[in-house]
Amino acid sequence: MGVASTKIKGNRVxxxxxxxxxxxxxxxxxxxEITDNPPGREQxxxxxxGEQVCAALMAITLESLGHRAxxxxxxxxxxxxxxxxxxxxxxxxxxxxxxxxxxxxIIPVVTGFQGVTEDGSISTLGRGGSDTTAVALAAALKADCxxxxxxxxxxxxxxxxxxxxxxxxxxxxxxxxxxxxGLGAKVLHSRSVELAQKFQVPLVVKSxxxxxxxxxxxxxxxxxENSVIKGVTLERNVSKISxxxxxxxxxxxxxxxxxxxxxAINVDMIIQNASIDGYTDFTFTIxxxxxxxxxxxxxxxxxDIDALDMLAxxxxxxxxxxxxxxxxxxxVAARMFKSLSAENINIEMISTSEYRISxxxxxxxxxxxxxxxxxxxxLDNAVNRED
Amino acid sequence: MGVASTKIKGNRVxxxxxxxxxxxxxxxxxxxEITDNPPGREQxxxxxxGEQVCAALMAITLESLGHRAxxxxxxxxxxxxxxxxxxxxxxxxxxxxxxxxxxxxIIPVVTGFQGVTEDGSISTLGRGGSDTTAVALAAALKADCxxxxxxxxxxxxxxxxxxxxxxxxxxxxxxxxxxxxGLGAKVLHSRSVELAQKFQVPLVVKSxxxxxxxxxxxxxxxxxENSVIKGVTLERNVSKISxxxxxxxxxxxxxxxxxxxxxAINVDMIIQNASIDGYTDFTFTIxxxxxxxxxxxxxxxxxDIDALDMLAxxxxxxxxxxxxxxxxxxxVAARMFKSLSAENINIEMISTSEYRISxxxxxxxxxxxxxxxxxxxxLDNAVNRED
Numbered sequence: 001m002g003v004a005s006t007k008i009k010g011n012r013v014x015x016x017x018x019x020x021x022x023x024x025x026x027x028x029x030x031x032x033e034i035t036d037n038p039p040g041r042e043q044x045x046x047x048x049x050g051e052q053v054c055a056a057l058m059a060i061t062l063e064s065l066g067h068r069a070x071x072x073x074x075x076x077x078x079x080x081x082x083x084x085x086x087x088x089x090x091x092x093x094x095x096x097x098x099x100x101x102x103x104x105x106i107i108p109v110v111t112g113f114q115g116v117t118e119d120g121s122i123s124t125l126g127r128g129g130s131d132t133t134a135v136a137l138a139a140a141l142k143a144d145c146x147x148x149x150x151x152x153x154x155x156x157x158x159x160x161x162x163x164x165x166x167x168x169x170x171x172x173x174x175x176x177x178x179x180x181x182g183l184g185a186k187v188l189h190s191r192s193v194e195l196a197q198k199f200q201v202p203l204v205v206k207s208x209x210x211x212x213x214x215x216x217x218x219x220x221x222x223x224x225e226n227s228v229i230k231g232v233t234l235e236r237n238v239s240k241i242s243x244x245x246x247x248x249x250x251x252x253x254x255x256x257x258x259x260x261x262x263x264a265i266n267v268d269m270i271i272q273n274a275s276i277d278g279y280t281d282f283t284f285t286i287x288x289x290x291x292x293x294x295x296x297x298x299x300x301x302x303x304d305i306d307a308l309d310m311l312a313x314x315x316x317x318x319x320x321x322x323x324x325x326x327x328x329x330x331x332v333a334a335r336m337f338k339s340l341s342a343e344n345i346n347i348e349m350i351s352t353s354e355y356r357i358s359x360x361x362x363x364x365x366x367x368x369x370x371x372x373x374x375x376x377x378x379l380d381n382a383v384n385r386e387d
Numbered sequence: 388m389g390v391a392s393t394k395i396k397g398n399r400v401x402x403x404x405x406x407x408x409x410x411x412x413x414x415x416x417x418x419x420e421i422t423d424n425p426p427g428r429e430q431x432x433x434x435x436x437g438e439q440v441c442a443a444l445m446a447i448t449l450e451s452l453g454h455r456a457x458x459x460x461x462x463x464x465x466x467x468x469x470x471x472x473x474x475x476x477x478x479x480x481x482x483x484x485x486x487x488x489x490x491x492x493i494i495p496v497v498t499g500f501q502g503v504t505e506d507g508s509i510s511t512l513g514r515g516g517s518d519t520t521a522v523a524l525a526a527a528l529k530a531d532c533x534x535x536x537x538x539x540x541x542x543x544x545x546x547x548x549x550x551x552x553x554x555x556x557x558x559x560x561x562x563x564x565x566x567x568x569g570l571g572a573k574v575l576h577s578r579s580v581e582l583a584q585k586f587q588v589p590l591v592v593k594s595x596x597x598x599x600x601x602x603x604x605x606x607x608x609x610x611x612e613n614s615v616i617k618g619v620t621l622e623r624n625v626s627k628i629s630x631x632x633x634x635x636x637x638x639x640x641x642x643x644x645x646x647x648x649x650x651a652i653n654v655d656m657i658i659q660n661a662s663i664d665g666y667t668d669f670t671f672t673i674x675x676x677x678x679x680x681x682x683x684x685x686x687x688x689x690x691d692i693d694a695l696d697m698l699a700x701x702x703x704x705x706x707x708x709x710x711x712x713x714x715x716x717x718x719v720a721a722r723m724f725k726s727l728s729a730e731n732i733n734i735e736m737i738s739t740s741e742y743r744i745s746x747x748x749x750x751x752x753x754x755x756x757x758x759x760x761x762x763x764x765x766l767d768n769a770v771n772r773e774d
Binding site: 027030031034035038039041042043045046048049052053055056057059060061063064069070071075076097120121 | 414417418421422425426428429430432433435436439440442443444446447448450451456457458462463484507508
């Protein structure tokens with residue numbers, strides 16, 4: 001076990017656990033049998049037990065291996081959060097109690113995902129909460145690093161299920177990881193990576209099932225292998241809405257998009273065609289999970305602004321190339337477009353940032369596009385041509 | 388639901404919950420998969436989640452019915468215990484936090500069975516812990532009464548499974564209940580009844596499945612229907628050990644029994660025959676669950692004191708008649724013995740107290756004996772002849 005071996009090497013180790021797979025969903029189902037809308041405070045008290053069970057079992061395991069261990073709940077640290085139940089933010093993390101345990105050469109086993117509000121109610125941090133707890137604790141304890149044990153042995157240049165020639169990445173920068181994670185690499189929630197970057201906590205992603213391979217997530221300047229492109233991702237939860245023949249006047253974008261912002265619908269890419277006769281077409285992408293809600297909101301605006309028509313489509317995906325090298329290497333975008341063109345894949349929308357080039361294409365070409373771009377940037381090979 | 392209807396009648400209500408049936412065992416099995424001997428502190432942290440789940444689900448249920456409710460863990464009260472994990476004793480119960488919630492017209496839903504040690508670790512109270520929590524909280528809050536919801540609708544004059552003509556009891560004294568509970572009535576753990584008696588908390592046992600029948604457990608002077616015998620019980624977990632031809636000298640009983648006391652084996656009935664030639668036979672009963680451990684301890688003593696032989700038997704049971712009337716009604720014991728004799732049941736050992744007459748008999752006659760005694764004291768009838 002990673003924890004025990006790290007401890008045996010003479011390190012002071014604190015452990016953060018998440019719930020067993022499926023347990024959180026099981027608990028939520030129990031609540032759903034009672035009501036569709038449980039109070040957040042009670043839902044948090046309910047699901048927090050999942051991590052408590054794991055913390056106790058982990059402490060029992062460590063003790064049975066001859067170590068001394070003590071489980072701790074979020075409220076024992078305490079890890080203080082705001083009152084936004086089910087997706088609370090950490091406001092303070094105190095280390096006096098856990099430091100005492102560490103000083104006694106005991107391994108503290110802390111429940112991830114959960115904290116406590118100022119008035120003593122159990123709260124949970126929402127998505128990525130366990131990783132975020134681990135990073136926050138590592139930062140507060142000024143730990144050498146934070147090891148994240150997950151079901152994969154690190155980050156790959158692409159999803160190996162889509163791109164069989166994907167390579168394992170040894171080191172990646174926080175910023176690249178954020179672009180990859182936000183686009184669906186699913187290894188780490190972006191929230192924990194952001195926190196690690198903010199507090200300069202080196203992260204290591206390892207497999208819970210053992211093995212030597214792992215991925216370091218560190219500062220940009222600590223990434224030696226500066227390939228132009230670090231990875232290629234495919235995001236499937238993408239839909240687009242187009243408004244045709246919209247009057248091209250100041251404030252029109254705000255008028256269309258503000259109802260979506262109020263409804264907490266995240267608009268990603270936006271394209272506005274060149275104006276013809278004072279009219280333009282306005283297209284944007286949103287998560288497919290928000291499409292039906294968004295359509296209703298935009299239909300109203302379309303009537304208000306007298307647009308010719310509204311079109312919606314969910315048969316699209318977003319392919320992105322991510323890497324530090326993009327901002328310093330002109331021609332990266334061109335190479336990506338060329339590789340897609342060579343496969344006769346039509347690009348519907350484009351967006352670029354310092355670390356990322358994204359193309360929206362038809363869904364049916366998604367996996368082919370990933371393989372094409374992956375190969376175009378030499379990621380298929382054992383030695384990266386860009387080095 | 389009992390809680391909601393009591394609340395609707397204008398009462399201030401606090402709820403104490405236990406875990407769902409089987410959940411505690413399930414959690415203990417998870418620990419047993421790791422080690423036979425989990426640390427008590429971690430075992431407590433583990434099993435305490437069972438009550439937390441129920442408290443949250445109960446609060447969610449009450450909220451869905453239009454009430455306001457808040458779940459609380461033992462540590463939120465706090466209910467302070469000693470450090471004897473897995474069978475902690477309550478040392479203090481503070482009511483400031485729960486009173487605040489009650490004052491806001493919110494129903495507090497408290498986890499039974501669990502507390503917190505002075506250093507903040509979660510502890511559990513062991514057997515009967517949830518009922519004990521409820522009674523302790525009722526006492527601390529000076530509640531009008533403590534309703535115990537269980538799988539039966541109260542206490543019966545005998546186990547209806549053994550004695551089909553058993554009658555439901557409307558009111559019973561703490562002391563009678565203690566004698567019944569200690570003898571296996573299984574409705575309430577004696578610990579909670581003792582606490583209720585100590586703090587004069589009236590208890591009501593009701594069925595979780597609804598229905599109007601219930602049993603009040605109150606002070607002796609508040610029990611109107613003073614039948615001589617309130618109930619008849621059968622205890623199966625009984626074994627006896629006899630030492631034959633033991634030298635009849637001062638201190639011999641102590642010499643035989645003190646190793647058992649040190650091993651926390653509970654000796655119940657003791658019989659020492661009249662001395663003949665300076666020798667006697669010494670017989671006592673213990674729980675069958677402790678028989679093999681006890682035999683080993685007593686074998687050593689038997690050799691030390693040069694006893695002729697040691698005999699052990701576990702094919703016996705204890706039948707008891709319980710009632711306030713025993714101490715004031717001479718002839719009750721005689722009537723019980725007569726009813727057993729009429730069925731040709733041989734009495735092996737007898738013990739009596741103010742509230743109880745117990746006979747040890749052969750196991751095969753146990754159920755017959757209960758029915759015989761039950762009938763002899765008129766408990767079979769709708770109207771009790773002793774009234």
